[in-house]
Amino acid sequence: MTYAIALNFEDGVTRFIDCKVGEKVLDAAFRQRINLPMDCSDGVCGTCKCHCETGAYDLGDDYIEDALSEDEAGERQVLTCQMVPQSDCVIAVPVPSSACKTGTAQFSATVAGITRHADAAVQVSFELDQVPVFLPGQYVNIGVPGSAQTRSYSFSSRPGASRASFLIKHVPGGLMSGWLERAQPGEAVTMTGPLGSFYLREVVRPLLLLAGGTGLAPFLSMLEVLAERGESRPIQLIYGVTRDQDLVMVEALEAFAQRLPGFGFVTCVADPQTAHPQQGYVTQHMASDVLHDGDVDVYLCGPPPMVDAVRQYFKAQGVSPASFHYEKFTPNAIATGDAA
Ligand code: FES
Known part of the structure; x- marks a missing residue:
């Protein structure tokens, strides 16, 4: 069994890692070639401090107050070298993804279906070369075929669904809208992401x-x-x-x-x-x-x-x-x- 840990970097990039039961987040990240900030890896320096936005975890008691104060722990600040997840978690990492030798993931996708809503919007779904992992609410950049440009769209499908869907506004004369008017099932696009801090947090109130x-x-x-x-x-x-x-x-x-x-x-x-x-x-x-x-x-x-x-x-x-x-x-x- 593993937990899915979303690492949200300062530049809006999100990377997902698997964390084994009992494994510390820092170790899981290194295992998956993401070099989270660290120095001592022993709960002493505080270099690995992040904020856990959602999810349950155990911090243990092997760190010192200088590295993480009681108040900080109460505000869900965590030391990734000590943090052992007990559920899926979302962790805000206060550095850009490039500082951790990582970046956006790239997916290949092919058009699976298109539904046009008059001149208002287009619903388009894609088959991806891997199951899309993202937080509900996040977006990807989609390369517009035949151009070097990308456009950003939020997923309208749920994370983990076999097809990724989007609801795209029809923009007269727009680059993506022009392509969508001609697009046929099977056509290929590339996507990079997931991105963005607009995602569903833990639901604790209306x-x-x-x-x-x-x-x-x-x-x-x-x-x-x-x-x-x-x-x-x-x-x-x-x-x-x-x-x-x-x-x-x-x-x-x-x-x-x-x-x-x-x-x-x-x-x-x-x-x-x-x-x-x-x-x-x-x-x-x-x-x-x-x-x-x-x-x-x-x-x-x-x-x-x-x-x-x-x-x-x-x-x-x-x-x-x-x-x-x-x-x-x-x-x-x-x-x-x-x-x-
Ligand atoms: S790396 Fe030093 S406290 Fe975590």
């Missing part, structure tokens, strides 16, 4: 998920994982789009509502001419009870103005969510962040 357009994709991956785990805490998704035809994958959300007892969702359309019952932006359809007086973890994936609008909305409501994780995307780039 969740509020805010999706703008194809920013729905990472939430489809998260909801799949939550449904498989049998999560029962309240989860509210507010999914806003610009035009009626941009509202896609609603049937997938209805299916999640059947599988997840605490899950509900609201859709809204910004176009003033819409016939949709909820006209407006996500902030206009955020009932006060979904904020749980701040006892809520918020995840947002959408265009930059949406992140700013939601921040201002929380401020105006006098609500400070327990955590606020966001991913802003533009047609060519993704940026992730966290705010307390």
